[in-house]
Amino acid sequence: MSEASVPDARYRWATGYLRALIQAPPGPPPGTPPEIVRLRAQRRLERLRDFLAYLGNPHRVYPVIHITGTSGKGSTAAFIANILHVAGYRTGLHTSPYLQVETEKLQIAGQLIAPERFAEEVAILDQAVRSWIARGGQPLTYGEFWTALVFQTLRSERVDVAVIEVSVGGRFDLTNVVLPEVAVITTVGLDHVRTLGPTIRDIAWHKAGIIKPGRPAITGVTDPELLAIIAAEADAVGASLTVVREGSDYWVTSTGLGTTLTDLRTGHTFPIGLLGSYQARNAALAIAAIRTFADRIGGRIDDETIARGLVTTRFPGRFEIIQETPLVILDGAHNPQKMAALLEALDALSVQGRRLALFGVLEGHDALTMATMLAKSVDMVVLTTPRAFLRTAADPVELAAACQAQGTHAVTVDDPAEALALVLEMAQPNDLIVVTGSLYLVGHVREHWYPSSLIVTQRTCWPIRRSIAIQGAESACRQQHGSV
Known part of the structure; x- marks a missing residue:
């Protein structure tokens, strides 16, 4: 595959189709009253639920681990998905947003979805939307179409488990139609205040909204005021809440950029593949989520498997x-x-x-x-x-x-x-x-x-980019011997 390789026309059609759905900025205009913001979000969720029901509720076919947080949710999702992949599960991973190419948001069994499969699923969903509208349904927004596309594709790919990262907030996020086996809230901080704020307590309330009745929740939030909001949500819906704390649940050892986590429950030490000591908290949350998930489905994922998953995790654009x-x-x-x-x-x-x-x-x-x-x-x-x-x-x-x-x-x-x-x-x-x-x-x-065209065609965020020397040698070979 040469560096000049580009995705085929069907893939380019699919990405163009999706981008054409963007009609307005994702957040409300400045000064929009909170009640209007929430009403808009609730209507989007209702419309998506109706459309997913029309599709046969694809998001209910496989177990889900749902992750939110102001910081660390993407890295935690990547850790969880890679551990499950190493453990032998056919794992689907949805992260948001993407850095360079759309297929980053749909990963199957450790690879970005193939561009031709991506285009096929967009075309299938396009036809479903047309049929839905013909029967009186409302057109979908960009976010609604994308979320339905994720759930539909994961069903088509017959995943064993789906790891789903929230886009913004949680309670009114479009991914919050799932009934997860485990919900994870990494951190709470001030961000997206126009949509979620204005206060950090409001943001904590939004994050807590992914906790579901009778389903376990895990959090790395330890600030008493914010933790109380999350705990109140768990109590209200009858969900257990596990708080993962540095010092009582795990220790962190850092040497330069290298970080290891010691699980104080088992004594096992886990080297962490992602750089930065702050990744220890995300890894600890991933370990807790994996163990809780395994308990719920009656499986077992041992510490050696977890260790291989943590040390081999990669995530682009994060240190x-x-x-x-x-x-x-x-x-x-x-x-x-x-x-x-x-x-x-x-x-x-x-x-x-x-x-x-x-x-x-x-x-x-x-x-x-x-x-x-x-x-x-x-x-x-x-x-x-x-x-x-x-x-x-x-x-x-x-x-x-x-x-x-x-x-x-x-x-x-x-x-x-x-x-x-x-x-x-x-x-x-x-x-x-x-x-x-x-x-x-x-x-x-x-x-x-890393050019986008290579990311799409090689199905990895770290494509191999062949050197000029190799390309020159190939050109000389062709001139001497003809096409190879």
């Missing part, structure tokens, strides 16, 4: 070292809680040179706070404008001013690709570059190392 000289790290820290974790992980690195940052974030996040935090920890910041359809980015000029107020040199470059080129050009071999903020920004610059 991802993508280049070594100069050292380049991609991390989608798009709220203050994530930014604090990123900066702590950076402090564990032994870097002889400067710290250079490329930063951009969308409106609706606490951009000024994050820019200020970042500026205090780096030597220079390049501010840019993430590209997202019908989404507005935070003003890079305003963010640059916040950085300069901390005494940190800052420049603005509107185009993300040009901003990346600038920071790479400025860096010396012993410098560190961190690209952070919006996941849309991380996905955009990741194209420099």
